[in-house]
Amino acid sequence: MYGLGILKGMWVTLTHFVDTFVDDLRWLGRRYYTPEGIAHRSSKDSRGIFTVQYPEEKLPVPEEFRYIPFLIYDIDENGEHQDRCTSCGICAKVCPPQCIWIVRTEDPETKRPVPEPVEFFIDIDICMNCGYCSEYCPFQAIRMDHDYELSSFDRHAEHIFNKERLSKPAAYYNEIRPVNFAIDEAERAEKAAKKAGN
Amino acid sequence: MTEINASPNMNSSGYEMPPEMRQNIAITTLDKIWNMGRRYSVWPMMFGLACCAIEMICTAASRYDLARFGMEVMRPSPRQSDLMIVSGTVTKKMIPQIVRLYNQMPEPKYVLAMGACASGGGPFKEGYNVVSGVDKYIPVDVYVPGCPPTPQALLHGLMKLQEKIDSESITSVRWYQKEAIEAIPVPILGPDIIDPRDFPTIKSLTQGKPAAAEPAAETA
Numbered sequence: 213m214y215g216l217g218i219l220k221g222m223w224v225t226l227t228h229f230v231d232t233f234v235d236d237l238r239w240l241g242r243r244y245y246t247p248e249g250i251a252h253r254s255s256k257d258s259r260g261i262f263t264v265q266y267p268e269e270k271l272p273v274p275e276e277f278r279y280i281p282f283l284i285y286d287i288d289e290n291g292e293h294q295d296r297c298t299s300c301g302i303c304a305k306v307c308p309p310q311c312i313w314i315v316r317t318e319d320p321e322t323k324r325p326v327p328e329p330v331e332f333f334i335d336i337d338i339c340m341n342c343g344y345c346s347e348y349c350p351f352q353a354i355r356m357d358h359d360y361e362l363s364s365f366d367r368h369a370e371h372i373f374n375k376e377r378l379s380k381p382a383a384y385y386n387e388i389r390p391v392n393f394a395i396d397e398a399e400r401a402e403k404a405a406k407k408a409g410n
Numbered sequence: 411m412t413e414i415n416a417s418p419n420m421n422s423s424g425y426e427m428p429p430e431m432r433q434n435i436a437i438t439t440l441d442k443i444w445n446m447g448r449r450y451s452v453w454p455m456m457f458g459l460a461c462c463a464i465e466m467i468c469t470a471a472s473r474y475d476l477a478r479f480g481m482e483v484m485r486p487s488p489r490q491s492d493l494m495i496v497s498g499t500v501t502k503k504m505i506p507q508i509v510r511l512y513n514q515m516p517e518p519k520y521v522l523a524m525g526a527c528a529s530g531g532g533p534f535k536e537g538y539n540v541v542s543g544v545d546k547y548i549p550v551d552v553y554v555p556g557c558p559p560t561p562q563a564l565l566h567g568l569m570k571l572q573e574k575i576d577s578e579s580i581t582s583v584r585w586y587q588k589e590a591i592e593a594i595p596v597p598i599l600g601p602d603i604i605d606p607r608d609f610p611t612i613k614s615l616t617q618g619k620p621a622a623a624e625p626a627a628e629t630a
Binding site for chain 2: 261262263264265266267270271279280308309310335336337338339340341342360361362363364365366367371
């Protein structure tokens with residue numbers, strides 16, 4: 213019979229329409245502008261349609277969500293920042309749009325390379341958020357961030373992130389990606405044990 | 411993360427008001443009223459270039475709902491739009507049309523470069539057929555990084571634009587000055603893209619003369 217598909221589609225639209233109000237009533241007053249409200253609305257149990265009231269409430273991002281990379285540093289017992297990055301340059305090499313620029317350094321006396329970058333630049337207006345850098349990093353030093361609120365008026369002054377802007381503590385990494393952090397920590401512990409064994 | 415003031419305080423500071431009148435009276439400036447009218451009626455132009463356009467469509471749809479910012483009226487004509495969202499890869503074939511559309515937009519006009527390709531060329535920044543950043547040709551007001559930016563990132567960029575609109579003053583904006591605003595010369599697509607602003611340089615290179623001597627050579 214002709215027109216049956218249209219009726220089916222209309223029925224789906226109608227159920228969405230009704231479900232919206234059912235959910236609104238069930239979550240009366242708590243559906244919008246509350247953390248549990250947005251968590252419920254973005255879950256699979258949510259019925260009906262809704263709007264994310266963006267500046268006031270933000271959609272929770274999944275753990276594997278990736279935006280701009282960041283560098284991880286550890287804080288040692290003296291309270292000093294220890295970069296995990298050794299400026300090996302693997303991330304800069306695999307980066308498909310070539311947006312990473314690392315400045316290496318060497319010891320002025322021994323002329324041996326220092327395993328720490330002097331400067332580390334990422335042009336976030338070139339970065340395509342692919343995550344290859346974090347995938348290839350052998351030292352778990354570069355990982356993908358969740359922060360997406362980065363727009364600005366001046367690309368050259370504000371969108372070329374230097375080392376200072378990119379560096380974030382390991383605790384922050386644990387906060388945004390707990391599962392990945394646990395995997396990384398296990399890997400690092402294993403590597404440290406191997407090193408101690410030798 | 412940057413905090414953005416979603417609705418600006420209309421009152422000018424420095425005026426003493428009795429507390430019972432504070433709910434009823436606002437002492438403000440013409441600039442603030444003018445800017446409030448403009449910041450809640452930024453009409454974007456309805457065009458998309460690449461994958462970022464999908465995110466822009468998603469932002470305009472009901473889930474993220476640009477209408478909350480007064481931006482829901484996507485205009486299919488440059489004559490009626492205030493904002494050009496350059497959403498996607500700007501190819502050399504497309505840049506003449508984009509510059510033409512920009513020239514056809516009435517003042518005040520704003521440009522938002524959405525995504526890596528429009529801001530800096532992205533993965534195609536050294537490509538043979540892609541303009542590495544739309545800001546090489548038209549002035550860009552807000553850059554939104556991401557590949558593509560999520561709808562929320564785009565909304566953040568649009569709120570940044572509102573912030574920029576708030577900072578403008580009716581006395582100093584360029585479209586109320588006496589001098590006429592020069593249109594941007596439309597690039598010419600040949601075997602490669604040519605910017606008419608580069609003509610003196612190109613001539614000097616091809617004819618082996620310094621660029622400064624060019625006007626004299628033309629009159630002779």
